[in-house]
Amino acid sequence: MHFTRSLARPMMVAALALLGWSAQAQDGITKTSIVLGQSVALIGPGSALAAPFHAGAKIYFDKVNAAGGINGRKIELVTLDDRGSPALTETNTKKLVDQGVLALFGYYGSAQVAKAYPLIKDSEIVLFAPMSAADEFRGAKYANVFSVRPGxxxxxxxxxxxxxxxxxxxxxxxxxxxxxxxxxxxxxxxxxxxxxxxxxxxxxxxxxxxxxxxxxxxxxxxxxxxxxxxxxxxxxxxxxxxxxxxxxxxxxxxxxxxxxxxxxxxxxxxxxxxxxVVPKSENPKAAVVREMLADAQSANAGKPNVYMVEGYIAARVLTEALRRVGREPSRAKLRKAIEGLDNMTLGGFRVHFADDRTGSKLVELSLIDSQGKIRE
CATH class of the missing domain: 3.40.50.2300 (Response regulator)
Structure with missing residues (x-):
């Protein structure tokens, strides 16, 4: 089992943090941290999309933490590698839920989300911004799933x-x-x-x-x-x-x-x-892309792509909800804050969750040209 808090940090750090949650955290909140859980493929099937998403999210969360976090609390994204296996996603999610997280974030794969969901469906834990587009997640059966991307x-x-x-x-x-x-x-x-x-x-x-x-x-x-x-x-x-x-x-x-x-x-x-389903990663006209490119360069994150943009945007939207929760966060308050993100623009990217559990309707088409490059 691999425990990863950052693609750049030793995996053992996250493992130790996981073991310590039950002694410190109440529903993912300590005096100094807000704990989010993620099970995602960092190697294996799906990792070519999921790993850049994870990296983009970490870039933004690290930026927030460097500026003092949310009301003095740092955002701790604890990521367990499921290697693209739905069965391992289920095991990882049970660990995360049992140890205590405020929310689950950024899972990849429709089968993985379906496998994890029974573990949270009767709780106040939300799964935010899965990188999964199965239409069923937008229905009433998955009431705790809030997607940024459309189906x-x-x-x-x-x-x-x-x-x-x-x-x-x-x-x-x-x-x-x-x-x-x-x-x-x-x-x-x-x-x-x-x-x-x-x-x-x-x-x-x-x-x-x-x-x-x-x-x-x-x-x-x-x-x-x-x-x-x-x-x-x-x-x-x-x-x-x-x-x-x-x-x-x-x-x-x-x-x-x-x-x-x-x-x-x-x-x-x-x-x-x-x-x-997000702005083109080479498009400097979009403010959110310009900001991500600058932050990725500062973090030495390698060549950005559209999946890194998606992770960065998802982290930014969740951070805005966390800011709106106030100084006494809880799972119920976070859900209410997400539902209150009404016709909001972040770096030119529109998000609207009021009366809807899908925050963005952006769908654009990219064309591969005769040089093998992406064009809008």
Whole structure:
């Protein structure tokens, strides 16, 4: 088991902190700290997106702590590595809840969130800003989940509208069989037909069978192809689709990994359109991006990407809620503060939780150009 409080600190530090919570913390609050819990993949499946998210969040929390914290309390993000395993997410979440945290933060993976949720559903603990887009988390069944990012239904709608402008509304879908891709597929099957698009065929990418799935969808003569997979799987499918002569639009959801896919494909990715749910990481026009770039540079955090931006924004939104809680924080007060974030703008990024457990509706499309670069 790995316990990580920062990508730059020794893992043992977090382990010792975890062991000490029960003696100090009441619902994640001590005289000097506000304790948040996170189970996320720092290695293994999903880590290419989850680790930058974690790093972005830590950059912002560390910035807040360097300025004195929240009413004199430092934000302590204790992160347990689940290596992309839902079963390990469940184990980690039980540890976090049993030891006492104010809230859970920034989980990655729809299957992971679903596995962790029963441990908090009858409590006042909220799970804030999961990097998971399954539509079910926006429903009444998951009342303790507050998402900053929109769900796959909104992503599917953006893709459908774009395809309509191109006169290419007859879709085929190539999809991987991991849990996050299946969650996206479920939304696709419900959303695209409701918006007037046609889903003519779908084909699973079995192990080593990408070419077979591509042959299946191309035989249906689609106008657009939606590839639902991580960056590695999507890149394999895109290469084969183009090699077999398809020149229509190819789309990917946010879990495909915008910048990761562009790096995998290079110029071969020309014309691929990928959903993004936060401002582009190289866009200096967005104040929140300028601030994150400066903070990342100061923290020597490496090359920023869109997932680091998402983590930074999620941490900033939660910090604003913590400030509104006041000097005597509690789980119930934090939830009320989140629900009170009404039409608020942070660095140009709009957040609105009043009467909604999804704070942002931002969905934008990125295009990979002929140089393998991301364009808006």
């Amino acid at each position: 796959y239904a909104e992503e599917a709608a953006a893709i459908a509208r774009h395809a309509e402008t191109l006169g290419a509304r007859r879709f085929a879908v190539v999809y991987a069989s991991d849990s996050e891709s299946l969650a996206a597929l479920d939304s696709t099957e419900r959303t695209l037909p409701s918006l007037g698009a046609t889903l003519s065929v779908k084909a699973a990418m079995g192990s080593g069978a990408v070419a077979n799935s591509v042959d299946t969808v191309l035989a249906a003569k689609p106008q657009s192809i939606l590839v639902i997979a991580d960056a590695n799987g999507a890149a394999s499918a895109v290469r084969d689709i183009r090699a077999k002569g398809f020149r229509g639009p190819i789309y990917g959801y946010s879990n495909t990994g915008e910048s990761l896919l562009a790096e995998e494909l290079g110029p071969e990715g020309a014309g691929v359109v990928v959903v993004r």
